[in-house]
Amino acid sequence: MTAPLHEARSTGRRRALPDTQQGMRRRNLARVMHAVRAEGPLSRAAVASRIGLTRAAVSTLVDELVRAGLLEELGPERPGRVGRPGSALAVSGRGPAGIGAEIGVDHLAVCAVDLTGATRARAIRQGANRGRSPEPVIAELTGLIRQVVSEAENEGLWPAGLAVAVPGLVARDARTVVRAPNLDWHDIDLGALLPADLAPTVDNEANFGALAELWLGEGEGAGAGAGAGEGEGRPRDFLHVSAEIGIGAALVVDGGLLRGARGFAGELGHVPVRPDGPACVCGGRGCLEQYAGEEAVLRAAGLEPGRDRVGVLAGRAAEGDENVRHALRDAGSALGIALTGAVNLLDPESVVLGGELSGLAPWLLPSLRDELARRTAGPACPVSVSRLGPEGPLLGAAHSVVRAVLDDPAAYAGRP
Known part of the structure; x- marks a missing residue:
């Protein structure tokens, strides 16, 4: 199952299948899954109407997906419809699940997400990881992963794969952390340390945060510049900033990640x-x-680092602490200066602020927007705040596995 998951990691787009009769069948299975996931519950007739296939063809595909445990029939559609009522179809809440994990500078987190998009199990460990060697960190993470997998299995789910978000540069092999400065990790093959039976894949946390925003997010105050994406109000072209101890960004272009040559x-x-x-x-x-x-x-505000850094800063700022507010204004200005170069070079439709610092948006955004407006060559670029906040990378990791299942359900039919 590594290939479907790797494709989801490497592009953020649907997996390309061979242009053969078998490939066409697999593509049509994916179309049915996406239609039901996006708009369900739907009857077979409604699915056929939405994807442009005959009822007979859709019925055959649906029967295959029901037998595989990926779709379930809920019974007759609601009364009042003309003609014989069809059976309503929904994505199954049992069967394959995406396991997402995050290695943070000061925490580890794991969650399981089913095909409906619901989070079914979660585990977190607070504690500093900076300066620790990868082996004990991954051993602790593996313990959390096994705990979440066990909880998910108790609810009738099985792991379709594992995706891990890390705060650093990840090679295109989707397993090697080339450099994670805030962890002090260099050239670490995390794929060799993670549970092999879960087909692990690794990616930068900002990339997973951007994918979560693409698939799940609906930023506040996006303004006229935010176009429709996977759902109403979700842009398909934006620059996502994931900010906490480190600051990363990811550019989404036409619904896919722009990764660069390496x-x-x-x-x-x-x-x-x-x-x-x-x-x-x-x-x-x-x-x-x-x-x-x-x-x-925190240094600029004269505060000591603690466990709830953002909470302390937000509380002090709300109380009117001028040192904290000044530090946040300066941070917003610095963000605006850095983003100006990206906006002028890349011309994104909008900028989305995510990660822990999204909780400080009321005090960061005024100076950030001022710098962008003053320095950007073209029209002002809208800036919104992610509703996902610090949850984005973890959810993006888990949902990348779910998307791989939806994109090629034939590869995940039944328990492996």
């Missing part, structure tokens, strides 16, 4: 905003993280 696109936190500024863990100077990362904002 897969390293989006390192916004290491864009210099003041070239003569303080040294950064990446080896550069004056990087954005030195002005807008959580720890930098």
Whole structure:
């Protein structure tokens, strides 16, 4: 099952299938799954109308998906419809589930998401991971993964795959962490340390956060620039900023990730905003993280790092603490300067602020928007705040596995 999951990781788009009769059947199975997932419950006739196939063809496909446990029949449609009522179809809440995991600088998290998109199990461990070697961190993460898988199995689910979000550069092999400065990890083959039976894949946390925004999000205050995406109000072209201790970004273009030649696109936190500024863990100077990362904002506000950093900053700012508000204004300005270069170069439809710092948006956005408006060559780029916040990377990881199942259900039919 590695191939479907890897395709979902590497493109953020539906998996390309061979242009053969078998490939066409698999594509049509995927079309049925996506139609029912997006608009269900639906009858066979309604599915046929939406995807442009005959009722007979759709009925054959539906029967195959029901037998595989991927769709379920809910009984006759509601009364009042003309003609013989059909049986309503829905995506099954049992069967394959996506397992998502996140390695943060100060936490580990795991969740299981079923095909309906519901989170069915979750586990989290708070504790510093910076400076620890990967082996004990992954051992702890594996314990959480096994716990979540066990809870999911008790509800009639089985793991279709595992996707892991990490705060660093990940090679195109979807397993090697080339560099994670805030963890002090370099050239680590995480794929070799993760549970092989779950077909693990690894990606940058900002990429998974952007995919979660594409599939699930609906940013606040997006304005006229936000176009429709997977659902109403979800843009398909945007720059997603995932900001906490580190700051990453991911560019979504026409519903897919723009990764760059080596897969390293989006390192916004290491864009210099003041070239003569303080040294950064990446080896550069004056990087954005030195002005807008959580720890930098705490230093500027004269506060000590703690467990609930964002909560402390938000509370002090709401109370009118001028030192905190000044630090947040400066952080917003630094974000605006860094984003100006990205906006001028890439011309995204909108910018979405996610991650932990999205909780500080009321105090960050005014100066951020001012810098963008003052420095952007073209019209002002709308800036919105992700409703997913810090949950984005973890949910994006789990949903990437779910999307792989929806994109090629024939590869996941029944228990492996």
